[in-house]
Amino acid sequence: MAARGSHRTLFNFLFPITITLSFTLFYLAPLVVTQYTEPSALAEFIRIYLKWSVLVVVTATLLLYHKARQWMLAPFIKQIEEQAAEHCKEP
Numbered sequence: 001m002a003a004r005g006s007h008r009t010l011f012n013f014l015f016p017i018t019i020t021l022s023f024t025l026f027y028l029a030p031l032v033v034t035q036y037t038e039p040s041a042l043a044e045f046i047r048i049y050l051k052w053s054v055l056v057v058v059t060a061t062l063l064l065y066h067k068a069r070q071w072m073l074a075p076f077i078k079q080i081e082e083q084a085a086e087h088c089k090e091p
Helices: 007-013 014-036 041-051 053-089
Strands: none
Touching: 007 014, 014 041, 014 053, 041 053
8 A cells, every 4th residue: 555655665665775874874984983983992993893783773774664654654544544433333
């Protein structure tokens, strides 16, 4: 139903968008910070972080995708619930 509505393009590209956003925020941004900071404790922490950041990127992608789908599908779910409630009221 949502894949056929007015937001169908956004809904169909939602997962690639969330992957790109999560990768940019949780991998590329720390990498850029590391390149432009002086060797310090922050740069060393970011280097250590980048070694295990795949888990963070995957978790963030899945959570962001779940929340975005909930946000996009909420009007459709509400509409279906209202229709079901009206249908149950009728004798």
